[in-house]
Amino acid sequence: MGNKRFRAENAGKPTSVEATRIWASKVIDDFRASGNEVYTFEHNLSNSERGVIHQMCRKMGIQSKSSGRGDQRRLSIYKGRHKNGKKDEKSNREKLKCVSFPPEADAILQELFTHYPPCDGDTAATSFNKYSGKSGKQGQWNDDxxxxxKSSSEEILEKVASLSSRLRKDKALQEISKLRSKLPITSFREAITSAVESNQVILISGETGCGKTTQVPQYLLDHMWSNKRETCKIVCTQPRRISAMSVSERISCERGESIGENIGYKVRLQSKGGRHSSVVFCTNGILLRVLVGKGSASYVSDITHIIVVLDILLNPLSCVH
Structure with missing residues (x-):
C-alpha cells in the first residue's frame, strides 16, 4: 500500500536525469548566447549529473572536460576549443584534408554521376542546375x-484552338469542364485575373476544395494565351513533392494533356516537362534555390507568375491587393 501511495505521489514528476537536463539546457543555452569562451559548473555536481551534461554537450557539438579530484572536481565546457583550451580550427582543417576516396572508387563515382546526375540542390554550390558533362571532363551546369x-503568337493560337477542339470532341473533358464550372472559385475568375494584372502581389484565400490550387494556374495560363497571346512561365509551389506531382497530373488531366507537355513539375531527383512547360509545380525548397542560386537572375526574369501556397485561415475567396 505504501509503495502504491509513493508511486501515485511521484507520478508526473521528472526523474533526476530529466531534471538535470532541464536546468543544464538553460545553462548551456545561456553560455552559447554569451560572449564567454569557457564556463565552469559548480563543484557540487554528482557523477551522474556530470555524465548527463557530457552527453548533452556531445550532442550539441560543445567540448566538455572534467578536472580535479574529490570535492574539487569540476566540469567545464568550451566554445570551439579543445579540452585543453586551445582552438582546434587548424586541426579541423587538417582532418578535412585527410578525407579522400581510394583510386578504385573514381571510376565508380564517375559512372554514378554520369547515369544519375545531381540536381535540384543536391549540391549547394550548383543550386537547382542539372549536370551535363562528359566522362572524365569538367562538366558545366545548365538547366533551362x-x-x-519559346512560342510565337501563331503557336499559342494553335494551343488555344487545340484545347477548344479537345473540349468539343471529348465527352470526358466535357464532364470535367462542367465540374470545374461548379467550383466556388469559378465566379471569381475575372476578379483574380484582373487583380493579377493590376497588382504585383495578391492574396487569395478560400475553403479547402474550392479550386484554388488547380484552377488559379489555369486561369492565368488561359488569360495569357487567349487575351494577351503571350508566353508565360507560371511557377506554383506545394509543401510536399508528392502534392506537386499529383496536382500537376490533375491539371494535365483536366486539360486533356499528357503530364510534361504544357503542365510539368520539378521536385528533387524527378521532373516532368521542361522549358516548353508553361506551368511548373515544385516544392518551396526548389523555388528558393531558383531564386537564390548561382546565376539565377537570368532564370527569374523569365518567370511571369509565382504562386505560393500558404496554410493560413482567412475569409473565403478574398483578394487582398
Missing part, C-alpha cells in the same frame, strides 16, 4: 527548366 517557353 524555369525559362519561358
Amino acid at each position: 527548366f524555369f525559362r519561358k517557353p
Whole structure:
C-alpha cells in the first residue's frame, strides 16, 4: 500500500536525469548566447549529473572536460576549443584534408554521376542546375527548366484552338469542364485575373476544395494565351513533392494533356516537362534555390507568375491587393 501511495505521489514528476537536463539546457543555452569562451559548473555536481551534461554537450557539438579530484572536481565546457583550451580550427582543417576516396572508387563515382546526375540542390554550390558533362571532363551546369517557353503568337493560337477542339470532341473533358464550372472559385475568375494584372502581389484565400490550387494556374495560363497571346512561365509551389506531382497530373488531366507537355513539375531527383512547360509545380525548397542560386537572375526574369501556397485561415475567396 505504501509503495502504491509513493508511486501515485511521484507520478508526473521528472526523474533526476530529466531534471538535470532541464536546468543544464538553460545553462548551456545561456553560455552559447554569451560572449564567454569557457564556463565552469559548480563543484557540487554528482557523477551522474556530470555524465548527463557530457552527453548533452556531445550532442550539441560543445567540448566538455572534467578536472580535479574529490570535492574539487569540476566540469567545464568550451566554445570551439579543445579540452585543453586551445582552438582546434587548424586541426579541423587538417582532418578535412585527410578525407579522400581510394583510386578504385573514381571510376565508380564517375559512372554514378554520369547515369544519375545531381540536381535540384543536391549540391549547394550548383543550386537547382542539372549536370551535363562528359566522362572524365569538367562538366558545366545548365538547366533551362524555369525559362519561358519559346512560342510565337501563331503557336499559342494553335494551343488555344487545340484545347477548344479537345473540349468539343471529348465527352470526358466535357464532364470535367462542367465540374470545374461548379467550383466556388469559378465566379471569381475575372476578379483574380484582373487583380493579377493590376497588382504585383495578391492574396487569395478560400475553403479547402474550392479550386484554388488547380484552377488559379489555369486561369492565368488561359488569360495569357487567349487575351494577351503571350508566353508565360507560371511557377506554383506545394509543401510536399508528392502534392506537386499529383496536382500537376490533375491539371494535365483536366486539360486533356499528357503530364510534361504544357503542365510539368520539378521536385528533387524527378521532373516532368521542361522549358516548353508553361506551368511548373515544385516544392518551396526548389523555388528558393531558383531564386537564390548561382546565376539565377537570368532564370527569374523569365518567370511571369509565382504562386505560393500558404496554410493560413482567412475569409473565403478574398483578394487582398
